[in-house]
Amino acid sequence: MAHLLGAENVSVSFGTRSVLDSVSLGLEDGDRIGMVGRNGDGKSTLMRLLALRQQPDEGRVTKRGDVTIGYLDQSDVLDGDLEVGQAIVGEAADHEWASNPKVREVMGGLVAEVDWHAPVSSLSGGQRRRVALAKLLIADPDVIMLDEPTNHLDVEGVAWLAEHLKKRWRANAGGLLVVTHDRWFLDEICTRTWEIHDGVVDPFDGGYAAYVLARVERDRMNSVIESKRQQLVKKELAWLRRGAPARTAKPKFRIEAANDLIADVPEPRDTVALSKLATARLGKDVLDLEHVSLAFIDPDGSTTDRNLFNNVTLRLAPGERLGIVGVNGAGKSTLLRLLNGEIEPTSGTIKRGKTVKTAILTQDVKELDEVANKRVIEVISSERSSFEVGGKEVSAGQLVEQLGFGPEKQWTPVKELSGGERRRLQLLRLLIGEPNVLMLDEPTNDLDTDTLSAVEDLLDGWPGTLVVVSHDRYLLERVTDHQIALLGDGKLRGLPGGVDQYLELRHAMPAAGTNQPGSPAGKADATESTPEAAPQYSEAEKRDARKEINRIDRQLGKLTQQAQKLHEQMAAASDVMKFDDLGPLGEKLKAVESEQELLEEAWLNAAEIVGD
Template sequence: MNYLSVENLSKAFGERKLFSNISFGISQGQKIALVGINGAGKSTLMKIIMGLEIPDTGNVAINQQVKVAYVHQNPVFEGSLSIYQTIFDQSNSEVLQVIEDYHKAMLEAERGIDNSEKMAGLFEKMDAFQAWDFEYQVKEVLGKLGLHDTDIPVGTLSGGQRKRVALAKAILEKPDLLLLDEPTNHLDLDTIEWLEDYLSKANLALFMVTHDRYFLEKVTNEILELDQGKVHRYLGNYGYFLDKKAERMMQEDVELEKAKSLYKKELEWIRRQPKARGTKAKYRVDAFEETKEKASQKREERDIQLTVTTQRLGNKIIEIEKMQKSFGDKTIIKDFSYTFRKKDRVGIVGPNGAGKTTFLNMITGQLEPDAGKISIGQTTAFGYYRQEESSFDEEKRLIDIVKEVAEVVNIAGGATITVSQFLTQFGFPPKQQHTPIAKLSGGERRRLQLLMVLIKNPNFLILDEPTNDLDLMTLNTLEEFLDTFPGCLIIVSHDRYFMDRLVEHLFVFEGEGEIKDFPGNYTDFREWEKENKNQDSRIKIQEPENKVAETKVEASTPPSQTKVKASYKQKQEFKKVNTTIAKLEEEKANITNKIAAGIEDHEELIKQSNRIAEIDAELEESELTWLELSELEGIE
């Protein structure tokens, strides 16, 4: 059964054409993701389908027998309504009224109110309406989405909480077709995993805009790519999409080259023909015009390059000693100590409200701890990418906003480029640089926000939900940049793929002020949790202790029977450390032999002696890393 049809849809904003004459349909059982670069028109297309935007041409037809539910990217509700009223505001079902009355009566009974007669009547009604199954589903969905107190007015909720309310409302409506715009934004990792599992098993059709690559891999069975104003369809998940897109791009390159070659030949023929004979070969002249148009096509590749330099980090980076923070009776951080080392790659995980943002604000000096000490090295230069979108002057041009920070930019290799060239590297072509901020899409604004952080050449990057609203191309480029970033890195992200690729250990916020240090990436941590969930004892992760005399804190390892498996990156690092140690020991032996043989030049003798001291320091750090990695399972 066909649920939704999009026919010959076109949309443009002024001279900017988003898409032209696109058509596709959604049928029963299909789970489709819409992907494309920032500014391609994904959110606009979703708004047109949801009836929030009017197309220039074409139409959207929804089967009248199909029940449709929407979850907007930033849901807006009537602020005075409670969570429960918001979720069921459009339903006058007697079943829902009975369930609501039953919940209220249960709360009264828990408070010691004698309402046995009322409860007896409600039990009969629950049986009569066969409401027990639905009541269980309501309880499960609300619980999994963290909506425990449903009497709270939605006007007091955060963006993430409103998103949970919108998801609960959509799921409990039991739609045939569910439309989702960036469903994982603002959700914590546990909720995302539950939603992913639910949607992969749910008997419904799904159409969503998302950049969550694990979501794309595990939930979808089809991907639509909006590229250059056209829709390309891929009958498979994310892995299949990557393979087939690469094939499509290669095929388009081949066809473009053929068109250019044919165009040259036809151009010669056109020039040779006398004007009087032009009517005899009109079909060929028309074909020439088509070939000319095809040969003139240009693929607007947005080649993003992140090549900024970083300031040199000294030996002292950040030292945290017995840090504590509370808000009223709620303990956020209790007695936490840690010494950051060079090239630290730390992921931060924990439920919403556990104190992750508070922790970041304290180490960057924007919030004072209640007790303890945070000591920042003199050479440490922070770059803080915040979860909240930066506010820019909507009337100002893009290039003027960036020029307020710097006129020129130092990039990797020591070269200097203009702000305009830097913007071009970030995927903002010269034509777009002179447009007002107001015309940027949500993803383009986030990319500008990232640019404003990197232009200052930080050596300690803090990224709080950096993947929100960024397209797949930007994410891949950002990951490649961070993979070779020479400074320190802290990442808070709901994007599991992003975390798995970049972090080497985790600060796990367990609540009640407890922060544990786990040696591994997010998938390692989840696998370890699953292995230990049936054990009586809690998972014990050694707390990091501040050891000022050392350059790093020894990361703890799980008990021997549940050793954490080494990731691919850790295995590669172990091989590299082995090679480094061998080279350093060989260099030290050669210098020692050289000194023993006698060096007459006094300055050379001092130089070689200093080099031995440097080698000893490098060996100590490398050996500590070797010891840490050698404890992981799979290291050879």
């Protein structure tokens, strides 16, 4: 594979803190790399360096002369005075871009519902993000770098972006580098993972799930990661094995490789025990919406004839864990406000149990403005000195540390916290107030993957009713037991098939916005962007594929045993310093791993035919 760009011994410091310390790495043709790490560990800094948008303090960044880079920043860089069409295609005439099927696909996938002639300044955060992505993707850079591309995108937008990136290049062409907290997105598109921590970058093969497994193995072998973090990672891995239906199609050899690591890890939640606790705290009645309708409200405060909700009924049970997905503007946040008692319905009734105490984590976290000058530990201690998590009592300091506020950060004024730190702190404030109905509106915004695991671990032991609005399907599958959808028609729809069913429903709906004046979908032939139907296989082909899967499973089992013996032999040779033996053993191991990779690819191809 051809070299695209790289870093040689780069170092970056901010004040007295070293963010990157003599880091060397490279991006090759065909690489699809996800970057993970804690907030502030240097993910965005490393991406800016590789994009040649920042200079290192030491070392250098190299780039092949003809390589072009497309870069999506976290911040909004669009000119608010431009119309949407100008922001995306500049002064190009309609026929120039509309004749390109690749451009039409991007337009149809991202901005079909956006008014082509609206000023950028009038758009919502999600619409501006879609416009910025469309502008980047209609170009043809060799390397695409995306810094939190899923921020402000709904579930459907995230799914479209993942599918587009998977088929954008040939297998060994182009390069992708992405920073995101969306673990489903990482698993869907990435073939390698870079973990940035403590000034260094550790590479791993595979997406997020493979990275979690490899990190557990590394931590166990080296015994260098503290036990608390290791248990969190193991619990996350346990979820990968026992969790969402979307992950049960993982190859058997991957699941079996994880079993030894997590055999002693309990289920993420003891649902029965939590339900009993929730019933004791809440009683039988929690929150019921019965035949509720709510009219749209114009900016001037007057109501309209069109309902945001139309005769909907929703009943929350003690200990229920409900996820909400839906299109932008369908009323997800408004539904939380209805449940929280902040707004009254136009018609219908809302029943609240006598002991119900609600709390809501909003998207903007303005609730912390009143304590901006206080320090983190002071904010928590003033609320409550101790808290019960999973049946154990912990101090305010221990709880603060569990969500990533170390001894130094605990004494940081709130006004100096980053966006992710502010969300963590507000969540802690809510939990310490001991609500029995907790509502989270896009809780994953600005949080890194390690912090998300800690938040999920905290929620696992929380006995109460939980309602989560999120575009992060990994989080929804992880912390909620069932989901409902808001499709913009004023109704609530159950999703027994989870997020996958929601996406199927959206694909089956008429394309919203295609008849909107000025929208790109109205100017281009929409048939060009229609995805091809999945191939249909006969029963005979499926039977053959099942036999092939069984055969491959047996072969992979043998190869796994061979690899394990070779690892043991290499460890033994290293212990007695027979270094001459390591070379031949390493070659044998490499050959075994190559054969495993070929078989794994054959397994996945056969699984696709079977349709499991």
